[in-house]
Amino acid sequence: MSSNSKSPIVALKTRPSFGVLLCLPLLLSLMTPMVASSLAQDEPSGLEPTDIWSEDYSNEIFPWAPESDRDRQFKEYHTYETTKALMLQLEQENPDIFEFHxxxxxxxxxxxxxxxxxxxxxxxxxxxxPWMKVTGDVQDGEFNEFVGDNGNYADRHDVMIVGNHHAREWMSYTVVLMQLEVIAFSYNNIGYDNDGDGLVDEDPW
Structure with missing residues (x-):
């Protein structure tokens, strides 16, 4: 017995559940590294770091001290004694912008x-x-009787960079001392080829 009746076709009009919508960003974020890694597996350019940058830059040798000076090359953690010694040295080398206290x-x-x-x-x-006052013409300007420093100018705002404010924050020594080294090296020397690639100030930041 044949039947000419047709099976009904049911069209379900559904919306994504709230759970799917909630998980969608997570699923997309999980896919991103896979896509990025596949794109990163292009043919190598054949260039070594030293083909682009200088030997010192490639090996993280800073320009303000010889490679053998491990303290100023930041190859060691600083102690109170080495921190104070470096600050005094920087003041002696840069008396026009640094004043040690x-x-x-x-x-x-x-x-x-x-x-x-x-x-x-x-x-x-x-x-x-130990702390350092940093400004141009640091020996001039107004004297602060409470702090004990010179080089205070009404048209210059103060910025305080603090290291080792809490116990066992050894890395925070490095942040402050690195800032002092960069300021000392870059003062009146801002346009230099820092990475040895033949270009000056090419990085937008």
Whole structure:
């Protein structure tokens, strides 16, 4: 017995569930590394780092000190003693922009508290904190009686870069000292070929 009846076709009009929509960004993010890795597997260019950059730049040798000076090349963690010694050396080499200090003179601070030079010391060793004033014509300008530094100008804003503010933050020494080294090397020397590729200031940042 044959039947001419046809099976009904049901069209389901559904929307993606909330869970699918929620997981979609995650699924896409998981796919991104796979796509990126496949694109990265192009034919090698055949160039070595030293074919593009200088030998020193390729081996992370900074231009402000010889390769043998491991402290100034940042191949070692700094101690209090090496930090202070480097700051004093930078001041001696750059007296027009650096002024070294230890601790503060004290007096009445911005909160109305009367403090002394001993207030701003490490709690364990009792060292006065070494710090550097950095500005052009650092020996001129106004003198700050509380801080004890020269080189204060009304039209120049203050920026404070702090290292080792908390215990065991050894890397934070490096950040501050690296900043001082870069400032000292780059002052009046900003247009130089830092990576040895024959171009000057080619990086947009």
């Amino acid at each position: 230890e601790g503060l003179l004290g007096g009445v601070n911005a909160r109305g508290e009367t403090v002394t030079a001993d207030t701003y010391e490490g709690w364990y060793y009792g060292y006065s904190s």
